[in-house]
Amino acid sequence: MGIRVYNTLTKRLEDFKPFEDRLVKMYVCGPTVQDVAHLGHARTYIAFDAIIRFLEYRGYRVFYVRNITDVGHIREESGRDRILEGADRERLEPMELVDKYMLMFFEDMDALKLKRPNIQPRATMHILDMIEMVKSLIEKGYAYEVNGNVYFDVSKFPDYGKLSGTKYEELIKHRVEPDPRKRNPADFALWKKAERGYLLKWPSIWGEGFPGWHIECSVMSMKYLGPQIDIHGGGQELILPHHENEIAQSEAFTGKKPFVKYWLHTGYLTIAGEKMSKSLGNFITIKEALKKHDADVVRFFVLSSHYRSNIDYNEEAMERAADAVDRIRSTLKELYYMKDGAQAHSEEHETALGICAEMREKFIDAMEMDFNTPEALSALHELIRKANMYLSSGTTTKAGIDAYYNTILELCNSVGLLQDFKPEAELESVIASKVLQILLNVRGELRKMGAYDLSDRIRESLKDIGIFVEDTKEGQKVKLKK
Secondary structure, three states: OOOEEEEOOOOEEEEOOOOEOOEEEEEEOOOEOOOOOEHHHHHHHHHHHHHHHHHHHOOOEEEEEEOEEOOOOEOOOOOOEHHHHHHHHHOOOHHHHHHHHHHHHHHHHHHOOOOOOOEOOEHHHHHHHHHHHHHHHHHOOOEEEEOOEEEEOHHHOOOOOOOOOOOHHHHHHHOOOOOOOOOOOOOEEEEEEOOOOOOOOEOOOOOOEEEOHHHHHHHHHHHHHOOOEEEEEEEHHHHHHHHHHHHHHHHHHHOOOOOEEEEEEEOOEEEOOEEOOOOOOOOOEHHHHHHHOOHHHHHHHHHOOOOOOOEEOOHHHHHHHHHHHHHHHHHHHHHHHHHHHOEOOOOHHHHHHHHHHHHHHHHHHHHHEOOOHHHHHHHHHHHHHHHHHHHOOOOOEHHHHHHHHHHHHHHHHHOOOOOOOOHHHHHHHHHHHHHHHHHHHHHHHHHHOOOHHHHHHHHHHHHHOOEEEEEEOOEEEEEEOO
């Protein structure tokens, strides 16, 4: 049937048909880089990474843009730019803070083994583009200026609220600083006047100021992807007001509808049912998570829930994910090493091929139904179970083992799991570890016998290759140095 996606705009499943045949233009809202990234960010970006990889697996070419917000994101509680708040907190210049956390974010995304976007534009590098768009919206009658501030007039855009389903009278609740000079309380800022001494400001025809948060994503998505894009993604907390405003200003600016064909939104990552958030102090950084678990475990944990559902983080869930990843790796390793002893031909050969084809079809069907990763992983688990039954059957063939091995790895890779899996490298690591333990055991026995010259020779030889052995009251301790 092909891929179907749930469109937040229409509130229904739709057949996926990009504007340009097999090319998918995709924009995902990136982070405001004022602090370290946490698992809530990982939840969103892993989900979209899996979607991108699966689209590519199914023959699409994805052009992916994810922005960096480094100005204009105002915190509702304080009315201050988050970048300036972070700069005050750490006593840094605003752009010094931005560079620090932007680079840390890139490191975290690489550590999670996510595909890098084709373009990662920064808001501050597109100020002139934003000014030009705001000028055009004024000329078209959709925006107006009040004492150096420019607002979008929502009354001029009848479709406003179509993404979130929010009624006009409720919109006032989602406006920071309800300026009494605005025509409508629900109007939102496109450009803000900067007061004296404000650090993040640029000259404009309305005076010194800075862009509103929402205008940046419209400008950057259209600059690199054109006036109409296929997929726009982000966390569900962005639906109102951020994405609602993007639609209004973009469609008013271009005169083309829809600005986005398919809106996809991820659910929250929660702890004890409460959204993970820096403001609540209940967050776990990506770096902290990766100290306990490798990237495949974090990814498996995220993909165990549908991208639109909330996920509750706890160590038990992470351990279950770790066990599942270990089972996949163990099965792949056993298939790899059993191949040499397998028969050339067997009646079970065709059965193995049929099972692999059936499980592949189940996996693909699940992913094509709005990227249902839990259902897809269930098919993968069934394939793993059948592969282990095949290995213990005593009737394995090289072709059958190849079918199981290649199918498992193919399906894992299609959603970004086990990207760097190399069974031969893992074997070498295991062998090296066992050889080192043998040497340490021999050295321990030599020391008990008083043969310190021989034990020291072993220690010095290990030192020459970067393995440092220290004798302590608790026994031998090993440190590796490059």
